[in-house]
Amino acid sequence: MTDTDKKKDKRKIRAAKKMREIMTTYYLDAMTARENNKKVAWITSGGPVEPLIAMDIIPVYPENHGAMIGASKMGEELCIKAEEMGYSQDLCSYARTDIACCKVNGGPMGGLPQPDMLICCNNICGTVLKWYEVQARHFNVPLFILDTPICHTDYSREVESYVRRQMDEYIIFLETAVDKKFDHDKMAEVGRLAFQGQKLWQKVLKTTTHKPSPMSAFDAFFFLALIVTLRGTQIAVDFYEELSLEMEERIQTDISIIPHEKYRLLWDNLPVWYQLKWLSQKFSDHNACLVADTYTSAWCSALKYIDENNFLDSMAQAYTRIHLNIGVDQMADQVLDMIRTYDVDGFVMHSNRSCKPYSFGQMDIMNIVRKKTGIPVVMLEADMVDPRSFSLSQTDTRIDAFMEIIKQKEWVR
Amino acid sequence: MKEINPFHAAINDPGGLAAGIKKRSGKILGYMCSYAPEELIHAAGFHPMRLFSSKSDICLAQNHLQAYCCSLVRGVLEDSLAGRLDYLEGMVFPHTCDSIQRLSDIWRLNTKFNFFADVVMPTKLNTKSARTYMTDVLKKFKTDLEKAAEHSITQNDLQNSISLFNRIRRDLSRIYELKSQFPSIIKGTDLFAIIKGSMIMDREELAQRLETIVLLLEKKDPPPYSGKRIILAGSICDMQDIYKLIEASGGSVVADDLCTGNRWFEGSMPENIDPIEALTARYADRAICPAKHSGNTTRGENLLALADTHKVDGVIFATLKFCDPHAFDYPYMKEFLEKSSIKNLHLELDDQQQGLGQLSTRLETFIHMI
Ligand code: SF4
Numbered sequence: 001m002t003d004t005d006k007k008k009d010k011r012k013i014r015a016a017k018k019m020r021e022i023m024t025t026y027y028l029d030a031m032t033a034r035e036n037n038k039k040v041a042w043i044t045s046g047g048p049v050e051p052l053i054a055m056d057i058i059p060v061y062p063e064n065h066g067a068m069i070g071a072s073k074m075g076e077e078l079c080i081k082a083e084e085m086g087y088s089q090d091l092c093s094y095a096r097t098d099i100a101c102c103k104v105n106g107g108p109m110g111g112l113p114q115p116d117m118l119i120c121c122n123n124i125c126g127t128v129l130k131w132y133e134v135q136a137r138h139f140n141v142p143l144f145i146l147d148t149p150i151c152h153t154d155y156s157r158e159v160e161s162y163v164r165r166q167m168d169e170y171i172i173f174l175e176t177a178v179d180k181k182f183d184h185d186k187m188a189e190v191g192r193l194a195f196q197g198q199k200l201w202q203k204v205l206k207t208t209t210h211k212p213s214p215m216s217a218f219d220a221f222f223f224l225a226l227i228v229t230l231r232g233t234q235i236a237v238d239f240y241e242e243l244s245l246e247m248e249e250r251i252q253t254d255i256s257i258i259p260h261e262k263y264r265l266l267w268d269n270l271p272v273w274y275q276l277k278w279l280s281q282k283f284s285d286h287n288a289c290l291v292a293d294t295y296t297s298a299w300c301s302a303l304k305y306i307d308e309n310n311f312l313d314s315m316a317q318a319y320t321r322i323h324l325n326i327g328v329d330q331m332a333d334q335v336l337d338m339i340r341t342y343d344v345d346g347f348v349m350h351s352n353r354s355c356k357p358y359s360f361g362q363m364d365i366m367n368i369v370r371k372k373t374g375i376p377v378v379m380l381e382a383d384m385v386d387p388r389s390f391s392l393s394q395t396d397t398r399i400d401a402f403m404e405i406i407k408q409k410e411w412v413r
Numbered sequence: 414m415k416e417i418n419p420f421h422a423a424i425n426d427p428g429g430l431a432a433g434i435k436k437r438s439g440k441i442l443g444y445m446c447s448y449a450p451e452e453l454i455h456a457a458g459f460h461p462m463r464l465f466s467s468k469s470d471i472c473l474a475q476n477h478l479q480a481y482c483c484s485l486v487r488g489v490l491e492d493s494l495a496g497r498l499d500y501l502e503g504m505v506f507p508h509t510c511d512s513i514q515r516l517s518d519i520w521r522l523n524t525k526f527n528f529f530a531d532v533v534m535p536t537k538l539n540t541k542s543a544r545t546y547m548t549d550v551l552k553k554f555k556t557d558l559e560k561a562a563e564h565s566i567t568q569n570d571l572q573n574s575i576s577l578f579n580r581i582r583r584d585l586s587r588i589y590e591l592k593s594q595f596p597s598i599i600k601g602t603d604l605f606a607i608i609k610g611s612m613i614m615d616r617e618e619l620a621q622r623l624e625t626i627v628l629l630l631e632k633k634d635p636p637p638y639s640g641k642r643i644i645l646a647g648s649i650c651d652m653q654d655i656y657k658l659i660e661a662s663g664g665s666v667v668a669d670d671l672c673t674g675n676r677w678f679e680g681s682m683p684e685n686i687d688p689i690e691a692l693t694a695r696y697a698d699r700a701i702c703p704a705k706h707s708g709n710t711t712r713g714e715n716l717l718a719l720a721d722t723h724k725v726d727g728v729i730f731a732t733l734k735f736c737d738p739h740a741f742d743y744p745y746m747k748e749f750l751e752k753s754s755i756k757n758l759h760l761e762l763d764d765q766q767q768g769l770g771q772l773s774t775r776l777e778t779f780i781h782m783i
């Protein structure tokens with residue numbers, strides 16, 4: 001092993017291996033659910049998974065699957081397949097790849113385990129509603145829609161009572177689907193674990209306030225999968241406990257994720273899954289670390305609304321007031337808050353063709369950030385899964401120009 | 414038919430029309446989606462005016478919305494930022510698609526009209542709790558309007574508006590019925606002018622004019638029709654020329670499933686119950702838009718029923734580029750039609766589109782083929 005190899009090795013986050021194992025076990029369980037007499041529910045990434053865990057139903061996340069498809073560079077082929085099926089190229093590539101996968105058993109695992117039911121929460125977008133309708137027709141299974149009205153400016157009493165009532169409808173839906181009574185004690189326990197898991201996830205993400213940062217947003221993109229899929233389980237709590245300890249240890253022993261952190265950046269929107277390696281190298285070459293992002297923090301940003309001891313009742317608010325289900329000005333406030341917390345020098349926005357609710361409004365956020373902080377902002381045009389909307393040379397030039405400005409600014413300062 | 418001229422005049426110069434309305438009867442509230450509760454707006458003494466893109470070049474909106482946003486949303490924002498909508502008192506945003514959802518934020522942050530309201534209707538329409546919520550939302554909107562109007566909306570005001578809009582809906586339905594029965598009774602471009610005009614003209618005047626038109630049409634003795642019978646389905650269709658092209662190719666639009674057509678005006682409101690309940694019933698039960706949910710196959714079934722009732726030869730889907738809700742529904746609706754051996758064609762439109770050159774060839778080929 002050469003010296004640089006050794007250093008690189010030291011920089012590797014040990015928990016990654018464990019995480020892969022946990023995810024593999026999870027997917028194996030899901031794949032063999034039928035044989036073990038377990039039910040499978042497909043659920044949206046922002047959906048309330050806790051009642052499923054409490055009912056012993058295995059949750060499966062097509063969006064997580066979409067990310068895996070993107071990261072394994074299988075996106076283009078599947079997107080084209082969906083287009084052949086009549087789905088426009090302008091639709092979300094998570095939806096397109098998932099719909100195509102069902103037709104051809106594609107993707108890195110040869111498709112997801114078939115659902116017994118579908119749970120769709122529209123707190124992230126209107127796309128999931130249409131997408132889950134497509135799957136409900138395809139699999140001919142019951143679909144539950146949790147309708148969480150957008151809170152452009154406020155969270156009203158009407159919204160609270162509407163969503164709260166739907167939580168009861170959700171439980172009845174599940175009781176019917178698996179033909180057993182809902183166990184409220186178990187739910188309370190799952191709720192506590194979900195709360196703890198999110199708290200720990202938050203703790204992990206916050207470790208990057210340290211300079212130099214022990215991990216980057218690219219790691220967060222990777223470690224996110226557990227808080228999404230296994231939220232509400234002891235496994236997730238234990239894992240993030242371990243991860244946060246490892247981060248603390250890195251801070252104590254001065255191990256940074258990139259060799260020479262000089263600039264700290266904030267990322268907005270979903271990752272560009274098929275270019276993670278290239279992007280992280282690119283920024284690292286500029287001695288820049290993406291220390292935080294608006295995407296992975298969405299799985300702990302509603303913590304303030306959760307009542308650990310009364311999870312079920314606080315769920316309505318916690319699931320309604322998430323990052324994508326609020327007005328653009330409030331989203332900008334969260335960005336400003338992160339800029340302060342993580343003390344960043346620049347803001348990288350991914351204008352994501354797939355995700356309209358995340359991307360429309362970005363230009364206004366960009367202007368607000370420029371006006372209020374003066375930090376440089378760059379917008380990169382891409383798509384999270386479909387590489388046809390990404391130009392490497394254009395992105396390369398943009399990042400170089402952006403980093404130039406940051407470097408000059410620092411010199412002026 | 415000269416009675417249709419005022420409709421053509423209205424749609425050719427909505428700004429001029431708005432200026433006149435503003436001078437005569439007061440304040441105008443804009444909206445972009447068929448879920449805007451016009452009856453409430455009208456009952457508060459405001460003029461509800463549906464906004465369409467003026468189709469001008471996109472310059473200012475470019476700084477707020479990326480190019481992968483539909484041309485309706487970008488176009489209306491452009492008009493607003495360029496001052497072409499200065500006649501508005503304010504804007505009402507019922508919740509529909511992701512694009513309008515964000516337009517509402519961008520509008521709120523970048524324009525300076527006196528009035529602004531998000532009417533966050535439920536997305537699900539087929540449950541009791543969603544209906545209760547819809548009633549709550551309508552009540553809240555009523556309060557917002559009352560504040561802006563500085564007077565309360567009485568039961569009577571609302572009842573009057575409801576019966577006015579019922580009259581409008583009834584007459585529009587009657588015109589559609591006649592068009593289906595005798596496709597040559599009225600030209601497609603005239604029908605387009607009537608429907609689009611109905612969304613922007615003064616409603617009292619409109620009700621009178623529609624009544625006259627119905628009477629005149631009922632007296633007509635149109636020649637028998639032997640051309641192709643077409644349904645136009647999709648999002649908004651703000652292209653008069655499509656109607657012209659269809660007719661030039663030997664077809665006629667005998668029914669539609671459009672936000673700017675049947676879906677906007679179908680159904681009437683019960684007049685003998687509490688008016689807010691009546692509004693809830695109408696907006697929850699009307700033919701749904703793809704951004705809403707009432708069942709997994711509701712829209713496909715509606716379209717098949719429509720095709721059956723009107724004995725059509727083919728369906729033309731006209732959707733706007735970058736419109737997610739419609740793009741998601743298209744494949745299954747197409748499949749539904751094909752299972753029933755109904756031929757169909759999909760046109761993806763863009764408000765900014767120059768001319769219909771390529772489209773016209775496709776339309777011609779399609780109509781000749783069916
Ligand atoms: S990427 Fe955006 S549009 Fe696609 S499912 Fe996620 S939130 Fe919805």
Ligand code: SF4
Pocket residue numbers: 483484485486509510511512513648649704733735736737738739
């Ligand atoms: S055309 Fe489609 S995307 Fe555009 S505003 Fe209408 S529903 Fe939304």
